Amino acid sequence: MAGSAGNLSLGGRTNVRIVVVGDPGTGKSSLIVTAAAEAFPSNVPPVLPPTRLPADFYPDRVPLTIIDTSSSYNSIGKLFEELKHADAVVLTYACDRPETLDRLSTFWLPELRRLEVKVPVIVVGCKLDLRDDNQQVSLEQVMSPIMQQFREIETCIECSAVNQIQVPEVFYYAQKAVLHPTAPLFDQETQTLKPRCVRALKRIFILCDHDRDGALSDAELNDFQVKCFNAPLQPSEIVGVKRVVQEKLPEGVNSRGLTLTGFLFLHALFIEKGRLETTWTVLRKFGYDNDIKLRDDLFPVSFKRAPDQSVELTIEAVEFLKGIFNLFDIDGDGALRPAELDDLFSTSPESPWGEAPYKDAAEKTALDGLSLDGFLSEWALMTLLDPACTLANLIYIGYVGDPASALRITRRRRLDRKKQQSERSVFQCFVFGPKNAGKSALLNSFLGRPFSENYSPTISDRYTVNVVDQLGGGKKTLILREIPEDGVKTLLSNKESLAACDIAIFVHDSSDESSWRKATELLLEVASHGEDSGFEVPCLIVAAKDDLDPYPLAIQDSTRVSQDMGIDAPIPVSMKLGDFNSIFRRIISAAEHPNLSIPETEAGRNRKHYHQLVNRSLMFVSVGAAVAIVGLAAYRVYAARKSASG
Template sequence: MAKSPNPEGKTGVRIVVAGDRGTGKSSLIVTAAADTFPTNVPRLLPPTRLPEDFYPDRVPITIIDTSSNPEDRGKLAEELKRADAVVLTYACDQPETLNRLSTFWLPELRQVEVKVPVIVVGCKLDLRDDQQQVSLEQVMSPIMQQFREIETCIECSAYKHIQIPEVFYYAQKAVLHPTGPLFDQESQTLKPRCVRALKRIFILCDHDRDGALSDAELNDFQVKCFNAPLQPSEIVGVKRVVQDKLVEGVNERGLTLTGFLFLHALFIEKGRLETTWTVLRKFGYNNDIKLSDDLIPYSSFKRAPDQSAELTNEAIEFLRGVYELFDNDLDNNLRPIEIEDVFSTAPENPWNDVPYKDAAEKTALGGLSLDAFLSEWALMTLLDPACSLENLIYIGYPGDTSSAICVTKRRRLDRKKQQSERNIYQCFVFGPANAGKSTLMNSFLGRPYSDSYSPTADERYAVNVVELPGGIKKYLVMREIPEDGVAKLLSNKESLAACDIAVFVHDRCICACAMS
């Protein structure tokens, strides 16, 4: 399978080489760049550049040599913090330098808070004592168990030109095609976010929605991701590999989701991470396995303080269809497990955390009615339209992203006309501690009164549908302002611009003043 050029839009990879003095750092760098073993090497090399055509990904590499002298520790720390990857060297003929990796160098990287891939390189392989031959896996396994940041290990010889290009290829590959976001080395399984992204890709490629990729769909997938078709014999071979290891990976209709995920786990286990990353990037994912920022039209969400964002009718109709699809028993009660299924193709369920968690009315069975489901989407669109649009895309919104969310007219214009076409209204709830703000909001969500008092530390939201005369439905968002948060809120002169009505709660009386 072909590789995509310049993945993740990287313009260069910066690799810092560190390790004890005399372990062969400079010789390794010079031999990689010049393809010649140096007879005289300066104590510290200047930055060395490998051209973009040096490796297939066509991304230039800058290699930084470092000093291991104690007086240069500050400079070393600066370089490590700027690194995209770190090559840590030891000398194969000096066992003490190998021990120093776990006693000094790897703990030092953690101390400096270096959070990039680490490639451990044994230099001077040609000088190793023949009587001390041990496998690299046997030597490195305990260290890699302790320091998960190690991406790979390799031994080389600059003098004999053994595996020199491979050192920086693996380092570049660890940056452009990192293992961490995709695969859990300890459990040897795909990470949850990777599974969710691949599930979304599978569904997008399953054009007839029959739960399997037919030969034609597999070929379309291959052409989209790798710009090359699969021969019929190759398709047969792929399915045979899956079926030999996993019977349920293939059925009479083609490759199942289980089989699709198995294939990618197999690619990663065999070191072919670039295959899975090419697929993810072709479908718009970045290194965090989230949609790239350039897929979200942030500029379309620009709004004045007295404007807000709402879902369009097209997006609401799509969400109605989603609700009906996942409400398997058609009881107008989307259970928690069904809500998780709705977001199973998103990086995570956005409603598991505040401010969306428990912000809508629950059914007697603990789920969400259609009104409550749409209320949650209304709240998310109001507070974070980019997040709302992103999740619409994750769950399969088929339309143009510009058709999903609109920005409302300014409230000051609505107030002049004494009318509004908005569908979402905001109510700010003020009052001293223990005055009943939370009780009021709980009542709005149909929750029973409770005598127990639990102070609200942060702002809290409640959203529900309010039916107006003529059967017209609008969404009302109540925002509880904690007593100690009032001063901060009002310190911004525009803070009340988004407020349509303010409710002041004190003791057992409620006073309300309309803002529109």
């Protein structure tokens, strides 16, 4: 399992830019000239112009541009500017001047960090021919403590430009550090493959294990070798590879072939031996970039859409996910526990649901598992918020269909209102309301969580998602997005903020008059924004805490506001008593008929009345003009007849 990296090692690069820095007189310019001319120069200018090594200089066939720098105080600005555009840094010291070695850790390496130069560093000891023969300290002994402190150092090497010892190797290692970087693959401290690298290699292993028996047979190993390196493995080579693995790691090989453990061990071995190009070639052949994520060009699907369109999973994708759910529900309990879910996403760069807004967004079973509905709900939420992430993760976990068949863009909400019907299967509901109105309790009850008397204010948008069973049969997915009172102004500062909303609800504490007042103010604000932006949304008022006595004028106030704005009366609910009053079905029902339940403000009514007057006036003008034209035509006919008879 080896071979030339070829053009795949480019990682999309057509050039590598290397900046050479170090104390004055450490041999920077001589090193560059000797590498380019393959001869030691008789005289060298203080600072060289940019030097180019052609594509055929090194096996990877990527040209190099080498930038010489001056360390003088006057040139410090130019030096810093060059470092900003470096792909790698060659940092020099002079083997015959120990003080220049000390300056690496006291000045140069800390300075690179201060400037946030986050590229590989190759430390080069120049003038090896001038080193005192009595100094018999090995390079490893000298550099080991520095490399421990500065992990950005990729390689250390000593050279002599005069004697032409290891000069071409300096820039070869610098180029290699850029094209085949260690950092994404390997943790130097623990001497293990990094998690994302393991996940990518596991996915590649599964893709190559055609008969799904958990091992790569000789034929599968050979196919893998041909795919990655364009050359078959000889039978003796396959035997040799398996023998190496078996000697070090018995479980790496079984009667069926090379196991996943053995496959990962081989790659760790290549990296430890400095053959990173082998692992990078494999990763790039399977579409991975330098961040060990699949390249963007592998996802040709465009998610270009109007602000009031959203993205949903297709039936094909849902069926695939149901199959995946059953495959990873190892204990067959109808739920994916955390370990099973981790296993399912073990071929993705990381689990996509480990952080907000997905973490704890769906209903959990008693053993902290996700039911099938909960699992599909999380996918629906991710598809709504980040369809590109959904598509990538579908492919990471094994979706092999046409990427375009996995997701669909919905009809515009504006068109839904005209047609008086929505055909979506996923609805997003914005949850507004003042502090302590009961918004979070509503979201928690949606996920079947017990009511808590403890109040902790929500400080940022929070999402919950669940499947709602319809009365007439069928299921819809509802996403509740809780918007803190303090976040409403920021939300509505964007003209298109309501475009993605299917329905808005306004929650208030039914026992508190000030809560009602604030909720109606929010309702008026949102309704006005919808009218102004053209993205009007159906609205419902939710009277929470129905277990408490309502404030004195509650019925009169709510009747007046709902009648004035032309929407339904508030829906009473009590999360404490578990009396939800079919609230979630009612939310879905209102969202399915987006032409109804749209509140009207006085300004909106006046605007509509004004438009009606203008339209009526235009109609009268049109009728008047038509009458005038008919009259003129009649007069002409009459005049023509009159002149004919005369």
